[in-house]
Each structure stands twice: as structure tokens, then as C-alpha cells.
Amino acid sequence: MLKILQNIVHNAISRPYTSNYPFTPYQHFPGTRADVSFDGSKCILCGLCQRSCPADCIVIHKEETKIEYLNTQCIRCGYCVRICPTNAIIQNEVYTKPSTDRLTVFTLVTNENAPIIKKRKAEAAAKKAAAEGNPAEAKPVKDAPGKTENKPGE
Ligand code: SF4
Numbered sequence: 839m840l841k842i843l844q845n846i847v848h849n850a851i852s853r854p855y856t857s858n859y860p861f862t863p864y865q866h867f868p869g870t871r872a873d874v875s876f877d878g879s880k881c882i883l884c885g886l887c888q889r890s891c892p893a894d895c896i897v898i899h900k901e902e903t904k905i906e907y908l909n910t911q912c913i914r915c916g917y918c919v920r921i922c923p924t925n926a927i928i929q930n931e932v933y934t935k936p937s938t939d940r941l942t943v944f945t946l947v948t949n950e951n952a953p954i955i956k957k958r959k960a961e962a963a964a965k966k967a968a969a970e971g972n973p974a975e976a977k978p979v980k981d982a983p984g985k986t987e988n989k990p991g992e
């Protein structure tokens with residue numbers, strides 16, 4: 839009985855736990871898992887995030903060296919963030935505002951350690967050397983190490 843009285847008094851004099859939205863601006867809690875964003879300077883186009891995404895909202899376009907993120911389809915589970923070997927995916931604490939439009943975000947990958955970018959640079963260097971008549975540098979280019987199997991959409 840005493841406990842109930844204590845609770846009644848406490849609740850009567852304490853401030854409400856809810857905010858007076860929309861008059862009070864929305865405040866997210868620290869550690870909220872919201873939208874993800876990609877860092878094109880760190881990505882190596884390995885495709886692990888695409889394979890791990892349960893909502894199929896990441897498409898790695900290896901040939902075009904870009905990442906497609908279907909924001910409106912993402913369930914904010916964070917699997918991609920945990921699996922990325924180069925920490926190229928960041929999970930933000932802020933959600934995109936609701937909208938009736940589908941939102942797709944493209945990120946261009948510029949990381950020179952990405953196997954396909956390395957391979958293209960080597961091919962360009964070999965072509966240049968061949969054009970300049972330098973056969974020592976104009977060797978055929980092998981596949982760069984770390985090349986992974988192409989997935990649909992690549
Ligand atoms: S947070 Fe989950 S649903 Fe969203 S892109 Fe990453 S793996 Fe896919």
C-alpha cells in the first residue's frame with residue numbers, strides 16, 4: 839500500500855516522460871540506428887554488404903564503381919555496418935524525413951585499393967607504355983588480387 843502511495847505521489851509531481859511533440863523538437867536517443875551512409879574513399883567494392891543485407895537495399899555496381907543504397911527500403915538493422923571489412927559504412931543517428939517518394943542514394947567509389955580500380959590503372963599504364971614503345975612496362979595485366987565473384991546488379 840505504501841509503495842502504491844509512493845508511486846502516486848512520485849508520478850503526480852514528476853515531469854512527463856514523453857515530449858510535447860511537435861511543439862518540442864524531436865530528440866533522438868544516443869546510439870539510435872538510423873540511415874546508413876557510405877564512404878567511397880574506403881570502399882573496396884567487395885560486395886559483402888550487398889550479400890548481407892536482408893532487405894536487398896544495397897546494390898554494388900562494380901563496373902561503374904558505385905554503390906546504390908535504397909534508403910526507403912532499408913530496415914536499419916546495421917548488418918552491413920558490422921560486416922564491412924574497411925569500415926566504409928557509417929550508421930547515422932538521424933532518420934530521413936518521411937516522404938511519399940522513394941529515395942535512392944548513389945556513392946562513387948574512389949578508393950585506389952579497390953581491385954577493379956587498381957586493375958584499370960594498371961591497364962591504362964600498360965597501354966600508355968605500349969603507345970610510348972616501352973615493351974618492359976607494357977605487360978598484360980592480370981586480375982588484381984582480392985577479386986570477388988560478380989553478383990547480380992554488378
Ligand atoms: S542497415 Fe540493414 S537493411 Fe539497411 S542497408 Fe544495412 S544491411 Fe541493409
Ligand code: SF4
Binds near residue numbers: 885888921
Ligand atoms: S568495402 Fe564495405 S561498403 Fe564496400 S562493398 Fe565491401 S562491405 Fe560494401
